[in-house]
Amino acid sequence: MSESNFRNFGLSDEILESIEKLGYKNPSEVQEKVIPLILNYRDVIAKSQTGSGKTAAFAIPICEKLELEENDPQVLVLSPTRELSLQIKQDFLDIGRFKRLRCAAIFGKEPIRDQIKALKQRIHIIAGTPGRILDHIRRNTINLKKIKYLVIDEADEMLSMGFIDEVTAIIRNLPKNRLTLLFSATISPEILHLCNTYMRNPVNIEINAKSSVADRIEQLYYEVERDEKPDLLNKIIYSSRPESSIIFCRTKDNVDELYLNMKKTGFSCDELHGGMLQVDRTKVINSFKRGEFMFLVATDVAARGLDVENITHVINYDIPMEKESYVHRIGRTGRAGKNGVAITFVSPREYRFLQEIEEHFEFEIKRGVIPSIEEVKEGKSLFIENLKVKPELKKAKNSELNQEITKIYISAGKKKKIRPGDIAGTISSIEGINPDDIGIIEIQDTFSYVDILNGKGEMVMEALKNKSIKGKTIRVAKAQK
Numbered sequence: 064m065s066e067s068n069f070r071n072f073g074l075s076d077e078i079l080e081s082i083e084k085l086g087y088k089n090p091s092e093v094q095e096k097v098i099p100l101i102l103n104y105r106d107v108i109a110k111s112q113t114g115s116g117k118t119a120a121f122a123i124p125i126c127e128k129l130e131l132e133e134n135d136p137q138v139l140v141l142s143p144t145r146e147l148s149l150q151i152k153q154d155f156l157d158i159g160r161f162k163r164l165r166c167a168a169i170f171g172k173e174p175i176r177d178q179i180k181a182l183k184q185r186i187h188i189i190a191g192t193p194g195r196i197l198d199h200i201r202r203n204t205i206n207l208k209k210i211k212y213l214v215i216d217e218a219d220e221m222l223s224m225g226f227i228d229e230v231t232a233i234i235r236n237l238p239k240n241r242l243t244l245l246f247s248a249t250i251s252p253e254i255l256h257l258c259n260t261y262m263r264n265p266v267n268i269e270i271n272a273k274s275s276v277a278d279r280i281e282q283l284y285y286e287v288e289r290d291e292k293p294d295l296l297n298k299i300i301y302s303s304r305p306e307s308s309i310i311f312c313r314t315k316d317n318v319d320e321l322y323l324n325m326k327k328t329g330f331s332c333d334e335l336h337g338g339m340l341q342v343d344r345t346k347v348i349n350s351f352k353r354g355e356f357m358f359l360v361a362t363d364v365a366a367r368g369l370d371v372e373n374i375t376h377v378i379n380y381d382i383p384m385e386k387e388s389y390v391h392r393i394g395r396t397g398r399a400g401k402n403g404v405a406i407t408f409v410s411p412r413e414y415r416f417l418q419e420i421e422e423h424f425e426f427e428i429k430r431g432v433i434p435s436i437e438e439v440k441e442g443k444s445l446f447i448e449n450l451k452v453k454p455e456l457k458k459a460k461n462s463e464l465n466q467e468i469t470k471i472y473i474s475a476g477k478k479k480k481i482r483p484g485d486i487a488g489t490i491s492s493i494e495g496i497n498p499d500d501i502g503i504i505e506i507q508d509t510f511s512y513v514d515i516l517n518g519k520g521e522m523v524m525e526a527l528k529n530k531s532i533k534g535k536t537i538r539v540a541k542a543q544k
């Protein structure tokens with residue numbers, strides 16, 4: 064973290080307030096370099112790792128520049144996974160909260176009808192995966208005419224997942240007069256070609272992989288045969304007692320097997336893999352974020368975009384075959400300036416994968432010492448002792464932001480010809496309320512939602528009981544969602 068301050072960028076109070084409430088004190092290296100460039104309308108190619116604060120590096124200046132009154136979407140962010148798209152949406156919502164910016168996440172395996180509805184609303188930012196975005200383009204259900212900012216996030220992963228044709232097809236549907244920002248952990252010739260074809264005089268930024276990963280994360284490996292892995296895992300868990308950990312397996316079946324095994328042993332755990340329904344995946348992720356269980360057993364679906372506070376250990380139960388995947392997996396720990404431990408199990412036949420990772424990233428992965436019987440025994444009794452203390456649930460990093468916001472349900476919507484201005488007008492006529500207290504307004508067919516900021520939700524709900532909107536009587540309640 065640098066000594067500088069977000070104020071030095073000349074950002075507006077609305078954006079600075081969100082940054083402060085998120086608890087970001089100083090810009091990270093990538094933010095320091097990228098924010099001024101975007102504010103000056105320069106295309107940027109940023110070589111940076113996950114965990115470096117790259118999402119805020121583009122979300123902060125873009126939120127600063129967006130026009131609230133514009134009805135058509137102004138930003139398109141392409142990312143490889145649903146999880147990352149949701150994370151990006153959340154970051155935009157958090158940073159753009161006081162500016163009332165709205166964002167939709169668009170990805171596959173979710174009903175397209177709901178997305179078509181969401182895309183008909185006034186949204187400023189669209190974050191999504193290439194396949195589904197292209198699907199909407201083909202159906203003519205997405206409006207990209209006013210896109211001024213295109214962000215290609217985790218470009219290397221998007222390309223290695225085979226999305227290159229979709230990405231280029233999407234770019235061809237965008238206005239030429241736009242800013243293009245590309246973020247990637249590695250810049251391959253294919254990515255360079257993409258940049259040369261579609262970017263205008265981009266500035267290259269490089270954030271040293273070492274400073275962003277190796278400095279914060281202690282990396283160890285253990286040589287182990289497959290059938291000895293469960294035993295070694297228990298030893299490591301007891302001797303190092305992670306507060307919170309992700310255990311990565313190569314396949315969904317391996318995840319299932321290990322999860323059931325750990326559950327049987329009595330560990331507080333859950334599982335995550337691509338074979339699960341999206342709703343279940345989201346549930347597990349949210350529960351993990353709240354600290355409701357200790358071990359998440361997962362495939363690489365959890366390797367990207369999963370932003371959970373205080374993960375102390377990442378364990379590669381199966382070493383990843385792809386080099387890039389290693390960096391993304393271990394990047395789940397050591398986030399936001401904290402330290403972490405990454406442990407990798409390697410069978411003698413898998414050594415070459417480990418060597419490739421070490422050589423490619425110039426990491427030093429040290430050989431771990433197998434804990435002694437005494438250490439394990441002593442650790443196990445401490446571990447069991449610790450379980451008696453009820454774990455403190457984690458606070459989401461945007462909890463301070465959310466604390467002051469109340470989402471209110473109003474029983475009138477489009478069918479009663481209600482528009483955002485009608486709701487804003489009625490609410491600002493309440494004594495003690497000014498326009499700055501009113502956040503995002505969302506009008507549906509038969510009802511609406513409005514965010515009330517600055518802790519004034521109760522006051523507004525009370526006052527609305529005696530008011531009508533556009534002559535229509537209404538019911539109000541605290542929104543469930």
Ligand code: AMP
Pocket residue numbers: 086087088089090091094112113114115116117118119370398399460
């Ligand atoms: P990212 O690289 O975008 O995945 O972000 C990594 C983590 O760092 C996220 O949890 C962010 O909320 C957090 N973060 C981003 N910028 C800052 C900052 N300037 N200060 C502290 N934490 C930050």
